[in-house]
Amino acid sequence: MQQLEPAHRVEHQPLVGASLTELTEWVKQQQQPAYRGKQLHQWIYQKGARSLSDVSVFPKSWRENLADYPIGRSQIHFQAPALDGTIKFLLKLSDGQIVETVGIPTEKRLTVCVSSQVGCPMACDFCATGKGGFKRNLERHEIVDQVLTVQEVFQQRVSNIVFMGMGEPLLNTDNVLGAVRSLNEDVGIGQRLITISTVGIPGKIRRLAEEQLQATLAVSLHASNQALRTQLIPSARQYPLETLLSECREYVKLTGRRVSFEYVLLAELNDCVEHAIELSEHLRGFQSHVNLIPYNPISEVDYQKPDPRRIQAFVNTLKERHIAVSVRRPRGLEADAACGQLRASQAIA
Numbered sequence: 001m002q003q004l005e006p007a008h009r010v011e012h013q014p015l016v017g018a019s020l021t022e023l024t025e026w027v028k029q030q031q032q033p034a035y036r037g038k039q040l041h042q043w044i045y046q047k048g049a050r051s052l053s054d055v056s057v058f059p060k061s062w063r064e065n066l067a068d069y070p071i072g073r074s075q076i077h078f079q080a081p082a083l084d085g086t087i088k089f090l091l092k093l094s095d096g097q098i099v100e101t102v103g104i105p106t107e108k109r110l111t112v113c114v115s116s117q118v119g120c121p122m123a124c125d126f127c128a129t130g131k132g133g134f135k136r137n138l139e140r141h142e143i144v145d146q147v148l149t150v151q152e153v154f155q156q157r158v159s160n161i162v163f164m165g166m167g168e169p170l171l172n173t174d175n176v177l178g179a180v181r182s183l184n185e186d187v188g189i190g191q192r193l194i195t196i197s198t199v200g201i202p203g204k205i206r207r208l209a210e211e212q213l214q215a216t217l218a219v220s221l222h223a224s225n226q227a228l229r230t231q232l233i234p235s236a237r238q239y240p241l242e243t244l245l246s247e248c249r250e251y252v253k254l255t256g257r258r259v260s261f262e263y264v265l266l267a268e269l270n271d272c273v274e275h276a277i278e279l280s281e282h283l284r285g286f287q288s289h290v291n292l293i294p295y296n297p298i299s300e301v302d303y304q305k306p307d308p309r310r311i312q313a314f315v316n317t318l319k320e321r322h323i324a325v326s327v328r329r330p331r332g333l334e335a336d337a338a339c340g341q342l343r344a345s346q347a348i349a
């Protein structure tokens, strides 16, 4: 009979986020028949196995041998439910780092707001994550795990994913693209239901376009001119608004997909009718959609929530100029649902 390697001598390669082909290769390396790869795939992505000892179809001796093998699942460190059903999670990774994930249920959907980095180096002035600094990129399995965790807690299939949690996804492009592939092919989430949100990294929007993904690109503009944008997003100094918009136009041309522009409305700062007019000038004839996000105040910064009448005036001004626009409904405010807020409120360094 084949002598199995003890678990601690097996190369610890996370299995979450691996494709069927990769899992099949891995079981073969463990001297197991290839069909066990398919079983493992099913147990990880459909049955939510947290350990190889959960996989009851595997031979007992092999399972026992690999019981401590870290397959790539995180631990739930803290969870904060809100009255509207939203749950915000702090997940503890294998090196002790903490990352945020939010599960947002609606009548027909379960959306997960995933993080792509621990912290974020972009330092946007209105963002709690930006205030906390950058720790590291997330690995592919750490991104996929967030979705599996939300699916497990809600006992419901996830329908939509937005890369709008902690971090700038296009600074971690390989892992984000690897996770998108896995979420699509392994977890079974349609690419069109996955949104990648960025404040813009020079050259990376083109790279995304070349991947020919069907995922939605959401670009965080937050300002209608370069001076204001630089004030809110320091990294915008290296990436003029005109250059960013011209890369977005190229993205539309290459992919045929419209771009979604995110615009956080900050009271008396970027929420005037003049800003809406300026924004509409930039977006005239652009295959795009504007998502307005009324600011959710956090304690460390001075920005304030916009007045509902100013929000409406902003919307009307865009609509009169034929710009597609919607206002994002605030979800889970009680759970500190804006990016980085729960982690900040739990005082995690």
Ligand code: SF4
Residues within 6 Å of the ligand: 120, 121, 122, 123, 124, 127, 128, 129, 130, 131, 165, 166, 167, 168, 199, 339
């Ligand atoms: S808004 Fe996004 S890109 Fe900016 S600091 Fe926060 S997490 Fe980073």
